[in-house]
Amino acid sequence: MRCDVLTLFPAVVEAYAAVGVLGKAAAAGILDVRAHDLRRWAINRYGQVDDEPYGGGPGMVLMASVVVPAVRDVLSSGGAPGHVVITTPRGRRFDDAVARELASVSRLVLVCGRYEGFDERVYELLGADEISLGDFVLSGGELAALAILDAAARHVPGVVGDPGSVTADSFTSGLLDFPVFTRPESYEGRVVPEVLLSGHHARVAAWRRREAARLTLALRPDLLRGSWPSLDEASRAEVVEIAADQGIDFDPGHPGA
Secondary structure, eight states: OEEEEEESOHHHHHHHHTSHHHHHHHHTTSOEEEEEEGGGGOSSTTOOOEEOOTTOOSSOEEOHHHHHHHHHHHHTTSSSOOEEEEEEEEEEEOOHHHHHHHHTSSEEEEEOOBTTOBOHHHHHHHOOEEEESSSSOOSBSHHHHHHHHHHHHTTSTTSSSSHHHHHTSTTTSSSOOOOOOOSOSEETTEEOOGGGGSOOHHHHHHHHHHHHHHHHHHHOHHHHHHHGGGSOHHHHHHHHHHHHHHTOOOOTTOTTO
16 A cells, blocks of 8 residues: 655654554555655745735635645556545545545555645545544645555554454454453552453353443443444343443434433
């Protein structure tokens, strides 16, 4: 998978993409991340890429005459056709389903916003996939782009060494991940659950399924309601039983329940 990132701060992207899971995937030839400095397409020798908004108001706006040629040049630079993503608060909400969707494309082109955002003609001319991490504002799109890249890359075969780590991740199954423990067995009076020390794989699997259901019901009932149609029968049964045991009025078909 190739990913081109257009940004005013390429060093940020390059540093993150060189370490951890992404760095290993790049070294193995599975992932190819290329950062492109938007100032290469500046309109003058001073490196100008933004200007004041028409009609007045605070801040500066990234210019269409910079961003559009930059994206078009990168797209024409060779390789597979690119799926262009613009990080913007007005985009569709990013989640694991979107990450899996993006992981299926052979080439991503991520465009990072800054300042007061993009000239509206950037959206009109590029017809990009607009994506938001959530209802909050970041100083720039680099963090959002890296989060999108990282989450999507985990679903690309070979990026994560143990595929089971991905299938067991929170959100992949529709539930939060189950609690995990490591040494020591006892710490400040809190001990590892006995079942995890038993070596009984079926009991461990059942405990993990129940704990994942318990945590999701307690902390993210909204996630349960959204994933209920695709949740496996065993997990559904756990949720219903836990809700009954704890006197929780949980209705998977009612957003407010």
